[in-house]
Amino acid sequence: MAPYPNPDSRSAALYARARRSIPDGASRSLALIRPHPIYVHSGQGAWVTDVDGGRYLDANNNFTSIILGHADPLVNEAVARQLSNGTAFAMGTEPEIELAELICARVPSIERVRFCNSGTEAVMGAIKAARAFTGRPMIAKVEGAYHGTYDHVETSLGASPEDWGDGEAPASVTYATGTPSSVVDEVAVLPFNNPSAARSIIDRCGDRLAAVLIDTLPSRVGLPIVDHEFLQSVFSAARAVGALVIMDEVISFRLGIGGNQGRLGLEPDLTALAKIIGGGFPVGATGGRADVMEVFASIDGQRAAVPSGGTFSANPITMVAGTACMAQLSDASFARLDEIGDSIRDGLRTVFAQQDRPWQVTGRGSLFRIHPHDRPIRSYRDAHLSDAEEAIMDRLQKRLLEREVYLPGYGLGCMNLATTDRDVGHLVEAVAAAIAT
Numbered sequence: 001m002a003p004y005p006n007p008d009s010r011s012a013a014l015y016a017r018a019r020r021s022i023p024d025g026a027s028r029s030l031a032l033i034r035p036h037p038i039y040v041h042s043g044q045g046a047w048v049t050d051v052d053g054g055r056y057l058d059a060n061n062n063f064t065s066i067i068l069g070h071a072d073p074l075v076n077e078a079v080a081r082q083l084s085n086g087t088a089f090a091m092g093t094e095p096e097i098e099l100a101e102l103i104c105a106r107v108p109s110i111e112r113v114r115f116c117n118s119g120t121e122a123v124m125g126a127i128k129a130a131r132a133f134t135g136r137p138m139i140a141k142v143e144g145a146y147h148g149t150y151d152h153v154e155t156s157l158g159a160s161p162e163d164w165g166d167g168e169a170p171a172s173v174t175y176a177t178g179t180p181s182s183v184v185d186e187v188a189v190l191p192f193n194n195p196s197a198a199r200s201i202i203d204r205c206g207d208r209l210a211a212v213l214i215d216t217l218p219s220r221v222g223l224p225i226v227d228h229e230f231l232q233s234v235f236s237a238a239r240a241v242g243a244l245v246i247m248d249e250v251i252s253f254r255l256g257i258g259g260n261q262g263r264l265g266l267e268p269d270l271t272a273l274a275k276i277i278g279g280g281f282p283v284g285a286t287g288g289r290a291d292v293m294e295v296f297a298s299i300d301g302q303r304a305a306v307p308s309g310g311t312f313s314a315n316p317i318t319m320v321a322g323t324a325c326m327a328q329l330s331d332a333s334f335a336r337l338d339e340i341g342d343s344i345r346d347g348l349r350t351v352f353a354q355q356d357r358p359w360q361v362t363g364r365g366s367l368f369r370i371h372p373h374d375r376p377i378r379s380y381r382d383a384h385l386s387d388a389e390e391a392i393m394d395r396l397q398k399r400l401l402e403r404e405v406y407l408p409g410y411g412l413g414c415m416n417l418a419t420t421d422r423d424v425g426h427l428v429e430a431v432a433a434a435i436a437t
């Protein structure tokens with residue numbers, strides 16, 4: 001067992017060095033563990049090795065973007081081949097078309113798709129497309145749901161009991177300091193899994209609403225299972241006021257060959273994708289109905305309704321990696337990911353029961369989230385952690401590091417296809433030992 005924190009480690013020394021050139025020492029706040037993060041040297045399959053030689057079962061997978069496993073040989077081969085032909089050009093490349101065709105073939109609602117470099121950009125592109133197509137300014141989103149760092153979608157991401165207001169009509173709360181209040185004025189906030197409240201909020205927006213943005217397995221909302229009635233209400237209320245539905249499948253695309261929309265039988269107007277479709281490289285994509293996606297097209301040399309670019313959008317390295325990854329995924333792969341996730345959720349439930357802990361685990365497929373309480377979780381407010389509960393999760397993360405498991409501090413787990421039954425046992429035993437001490 002390697003103690004954490006370890007002030008004599010290379011990771012601790014690297015963090016001290018990083019703080020001299022990077023605010024807070026890290027470009028991604030979520031990758032930060034205090035008093036020092038773990039610096040990775042390499043990853044293979046389901047495991048990563050740090051710069052001190054410590055090994056960890058990766059229960060995060062770069063925030064859900066790795067699905068096959070680290071250093072997948074076929075992805076590496078495709079990237080190596082492309083590397084020797086150059087990495088980025090101001091002209092088109094065939095790999096872009098190949099990945100676009102693969103995505104359109106797998107997802108019936110995606111008739112056309114455009115690539116960008118992140119999920120943030122993919123969601124932003126979908127919102128801009130919806131605004132241009134409908135000529136309306138507003139969006140509606142779920143309280144607490146994370147959709148990247150575009151100003152509008154950060155609305156009510158960090159809502160707390162002090163500012164979240166009425167549960168049936170949540171307040172629209174700014175997130176980053178300095179966000180103009182005019183931003184949140186254009187965003188209506190829906191309580192997850194509350195069909196009647198969602199319908200009346202959408203109705204109230206009426207002909208000002210361009211789109212409802214929805215993630216059907218929202219991690220920050222607690223990874224609750226979505227009610228069919230809620231989805232029906234959102235889709236029918238949006239359609240009734242002439243608004244589009246945008247599904248954020250940035251994470252949930254790892255739930256099935258056609259994403260969670262395939263699993264749930266949904267046909268959104270637009271979809272935001274990212275993470276797994278890049279095969280481990282930076283990526284995003286906005287896709288959807290051909291008529292809506294036309295807003296990105298410049299017709300007869302005129303400026304497009306929604307101009308979009310991006311120096312590295314659809315770069316051939318990402319495109320070949322994405323195709324090499326996605327082409328390896330079949331229905332059997334998703335069935336195996338379900339099996340891995342089910343075994344972890346079952347195993348953890350048994351541990352909590354055996355140790356008489358009022359804890360729970362939520363999730364679906366390869367995604368799971370641990371909660372240090374037994375409040376039934378249907379929406380963000382149920383999952384919202386008190387300071388004391390946050391401290392418990394922080395402690396769990398550190399005790400798991402000592403037992404060779406890397407899980408983010410807020411307890412969202414995600415496994416890749418290289419995970420073995422033995423790895424599942426390792427994770428469950430590590431949690432059992434960590435919470436017993």
Ligand SMILES: Cc1ncc(COP(=O)(O)O)c(C=O)c1O
Nearest residue numbers: 118119120146147148250251274
């Ligand atoms: C549901 C969801 N949407 C959008 C994003 C933003 O994606 P990216 O980090 O690639 O910008 C994330 C990132 O975690 C996400 O979880």
